[in-house]
Amino acid sequence: MKPMGEVLVDLNHIIKATDNKPFAFLEVGYSANPVNGGSLELQAEFVRKVFSTPDPYRKSGQLKFLEYLMIYDFPPELTTLYQQTLGIDTPGFVEYVSTLGLREYTNNGRPRPGWDIFVQFADAWISGKDITL
Numbered sequence: 001m002k003p004m005g006e007v008l009v010d011l012n013h014i015i016k017a018t019d020n021k022p023f024a025f026l027e028v029g030y031s032a033n034p035v036n037g038g039s040l041e042l043q044a045e046f047v048r049k050v051f052s053t054p055d056p057y058r059k060s061g062q063l064k065f066l067e068y069l070m071i072y073d074f075p076p077e078l079t080t081l082y083q084q085t086l087g088i089d090t091p092g093f094v095e096y097v098s099t100l101g102l103r104e105y106t107n108n109g110r111p112r113p114g115w116d117i118f119v120q121f122a123d124a125w126i127s128g129k130d131i132t133l
Contacts, residue, residue: 001030001037004045011053022064025054029069032112033099035092044114047102051121051131058125068118072109073101 002010007030015023030046031038050066057063074082079098083089098105102115124131 001042004042004049007046008049008053011049015054015057018062020062022062023057024064025050025066027067027069029100030114031096031099032114033092033095035095038096038099040113043102043112044117047114047117047121051117051125055131068102070101072103073098073105075105 014025028050030043030050032040032043047068050068054063054066058066074097076098079094082097083093101112102118103109103111121131123129
């Protein structure tokens with residue numbers, strides 16, 4: 001996982017590269033697994049940055065949509081199948097994919113810290129309200 005400073009640089013680079021044209025984020029996500037340099041706190045901070053940074057562009061209509069991948073973790077058998085289907089044998093891939101969700105697959109879908117941030121931003125984006133986090 002990239003450090004948060006690099007995430008912010010990347011987001012701003014992508015937005016600048018649009019040259020004032022409409023744009024969208026097709027898939028955004030951040031693994032909470034420490035094997036890949038992630039954590040619950042970093043995932044939550046990623047959610048905050050990935051929604052707050054482009055928010056002015058959402059308000060202006062330039063940002064058309066942002067799709068957060070994934071709400072729930074993949075079940076373990078699907079994660080392994082996904083890895084096999086893609087032919088990826090990179091160490092840490094299963095751990096990466098299995099913790100992309102903002103809610104755990106286990107523990108009855110227990111939310112991770114980023115979930116509440118996601119819900120607040122999604123509500124603001126849908127209703128057109130300003131975000132107050």
